[in-house]
Amino acid sequence: MGAKKMGADTLQPGLDPQAWVKRHGDALFRYALVHLHDRAQAQDLVQETFLAALKARERYAGRSSERGWLLGILKHKIMDEYRRRRREQPLPENDREIDALFLDNGRWREGPSAWPDPERAFEDDRFIAALRECLAALPGRQAEVFALVELDGLETKAVCKGLKITSTNLWVMMHRARLRLRQCIERRGFGRLPC
Amino acid sequence: MLSCRDATRLISRRLDEPLARRERWALRLHLLFCYWCRRFAAQVRVLHHGLYPGGRLHRKLMDQGGESLAPEAARHMEERLQQALTEPTDENGRH
Structure with missing residues (x-):
């Protein structure tokens, strides 16, 4: 067995751990924050990501960028965190707020109002701020499933597997999350902008 | 005839996976007559495409x-990293 000497002198080419915090700290933190909506927890996960990456640096094959590689590790940590949360609080979700959107016969109680042109809305910082707040306001499970499917673009099958939920459950969560997000944005005044 | 509640369910799901033919037709028929669901569909589609990786909303959320x-x-992270970097043993505890 060839004894391997590890340490600062035998780093994988292309990785520069000393510069990780400076180069990627903020980006990873923002990514974690969008998924967790909790600064302390986001910080912890970023820290864990760096340490895990350091341990696994031998396995960095250089196929992705340093950032992409670190992000991949962070994504796993986020999924673990979601799973852990779900174990701790298995609440059944009977969504009164969503039910209230529709009448008993299933028709809209109050239909969606018109939105401004997305081209313009996307450039509007207030729209982005509202979106950020509304994402943070989604209830736990809906927020998690929505982030994995919509923000990360994961296959729904992978999300079901990762979170250990059924596909029926996933579709219910996505449906509710979209109804809620849309309504939340509208409530913040974006339904009534002049178009 | 599909209710609006059920229609929004299909509108949401079709963004993530193809619907069955029967569902597709039922939804198409509903949308033909339902102004509000058409609006809902347009709005969640805009969010869907914007939030997807590479989408403009996604970039804005992550970047700025x-x-x-x-x-x-x-600083704390840098210290921990530095500390871990200078620890002499490898993963298997060998030298």
Whole structure:
């Protein structure tokens, strides 16, 4: 067995751990924050990501960028965190707020109002701020499933597997999350902008 | 005839996976007559495409927003990394 000497002198080419915090700290933190909506927890996960990456640096094959590689590790940590949360609080979700959107016969109680042109809305910082707040306001499970499917673009099958939920459950969560997000944005005044 | 509640369910799901033919037709028929669901469909589609990786909303959420690591947190992380880097043993505890 060839004894391997590890340490600062035998780093994988292309990785520069000393510069990780400076180069990627903020980006990873923002990514974690969008998924967790909790600064302390986001910080912890970023820290864990760096340490895990350091341990696994031998396995960095250089196929992705340093950032992409670190992000991949962070994504796993986020999924673990979601799973852990779900174990701790298995609440059944009977969504009164969503039910209230529709009448008993299933028709809209109050239909969606018109939105401004997305081209313009996307450039509007207030729209982005509202979106950020509304994402943070989604209830736990809906927020998690929505982030994995919509923000990360994961296959729904992978999300079901990762979170250990059924596909029926996933579709219910996505449906509710979209109804809620849309309504939340509208409530913040974006339904009534002049178009 | 599909209710609006059921229609929104299909509208949401079709963004993530193809619907069965029967569902597709039922939804198409509903949308033909339902102004509100058409609007709902357009709005969630805009969010869907914007939020997807590479989408403009996605980039804005991840890039700007003035969020950054607190300086103390960053310093702490650097120290921990440095500490871990200078630990002499490898993963298997061999030299």
